[in-house]
Amino acid sequence: QSALTQPASVSGSPGQSITISCTGTINDIGRHDYVCWYQQHPGKAPHLIIYDVNNRPSGVSSRFSGSKSGNTASLTISGLQAADEANYFCSSLTGSTTPYVVFGGGTSLTVL
Amino acid sequence: EVQLEESGGGLVQPGGSLRLSCAASGFSFSNYNMNWVRQAPGKGLEWVAYISSSSSNIYYADSVRGRFTISRDNGQNSLYLQMNSLKDEDTAVYYCTRDFETMTTRIPADYWGQGTLVTVSS
Numbered sequence: 001q002s003a004l005t006q007p008a009s010v011s012g013s014p015g016q017s018i019t020i021s022c023t024g025t026i027n028d029i030g031r032h033d034y035v036c037w038y039q040q041h042p043g044k045a046p047h048l049i050i051y052d053v054n055n056r057p058s059g060v061s062s063r064f065s066g067s068k069s070g071n072t073a074s075l076t077i078s079g080l081q082a083a084d085e086a087n088y089f090c091s092s093l094t095g096s097t098t099p100y101v102v103f104g105g106g107t108s109l110t111v112l
Numbered sequence: 113e114v115q116l117e118e119s120g121g122g123l124v125q126p127g128g129s130l131r132l133s134c135a136a137s138g139f140s141f142s143n144y145n146m147n148w149v150r151q152a153p154g155k156g157l158e159w160v161a162y163i164s165s166s167s168s169n170i171y172y173a174d175s176v177r178g179r180f181t182i183s184r185d186n187g188q189n190s191l192y193l194q195m196n197s198l199k200d201e202d203t204a205v206y207y208c209t210r211d212f213e214t215m216t217t218r219i220p221a222d223y224w225g226q227g228t229l230v231t232v233s234s
Binding site for chain 2: 002034036038044045046047048051052055057089091093097098099100101102103104105106
């Protein structure tokens, strides 16, 4: 049982937009804005795509965006492309030492 | 270019021990906090342990406290995870991650290694 709750799967057609939710509690997502999103292709390591709720690292497409409301964070991918098909994980710092960071269970994105 | 390369994984019997290493390059290792994160086969991510840049602060997940020990050697640009009393449920790919922190930004894992597989089985 992961600390943060994500839908197991989402799907969309090329060009469409999808949103993945990540629900936590007042002790993690609701506590501050240190929410990250990671993309993981099969057999590969996770790759940071969003940090501090809505910031993109250099080199990450502007098609990826993040937001937060209360205890729930969201990742939106616009203009879906085949290469976006992957697993997506959210994370949040907790403000305590144990656990230091919590992750969502991951969402499998299928591009139809 | 930031690079993290884990090693030391393998097959071990329940109750056994294993020591993972993570070689860092492309950045000033001694200035960064580091984490170990694991992923059981087909499962999500689980944070395992954290160590600050000078090793003054160390945190563990409840699931590994008392069995795992995180350490680092800044002179060797290396991070370690000593795993003792291993259990079946410790089977996972173990990743080392760089922890990026400024006055306004906190990223527990801005860079990841490729991971090393630990299999605990008799």
